[in-house]
Amino acid sequence: ILDETPDQATLAVSVAKARATDTAQKSVQEGVQMHGGIGMTDEFDMGFYMKRARVAAEWLGDYGYHAGLVAQMRGF
Numbered sequence: 001i002l003d004e005t006p007d008q009a010t011l012a013v014s015v016a017k018a019r020a021t022d023t024a025q026k027s028v029q030e031g032v033q034m035h036g037g038i039g040m041t042d043e044f045d046m047g048f049y050m051k052r053a054r055v056a057a058e059w060l061g062d063y064g065y066h067a068g069l070v071a072q073m074r075g076f
Contacts, residue, residue, distance in 0.1 A: 011073050018066035024053040025063070 002009050028050040038044045057063075 011070060014061075014066040014069045014073070017061060018063050018070065021053075021057045021061070021066070022063040025057065028053045 002012060028046065031046045032040060032050055035044065035046055040047045040050075042048070061069075
């Protein structure tokens with residue numbers, strides 16, 4: 001889609017980032033829930049993934065931020 005409509009690149013990237021951050025957050029929440037208390041410890045990788053997903057969302061924008069950009073670009 002970026003090759004066909006480069007003027008829509010910002011919109012496409014924000015849609016992808018919103019979906020990616022939402023999926024990552026849901027995945028790590030389910031992983032921690034599935035593994036119980038050990039999922040939050042440093043001895044198990046799931047806690048690391050949860051922390052990284054949170055940092056990435058803060059650094060690159062979370063679902064709400066990108067959903068807001070998409071709404072604004074679409075005139076809402």
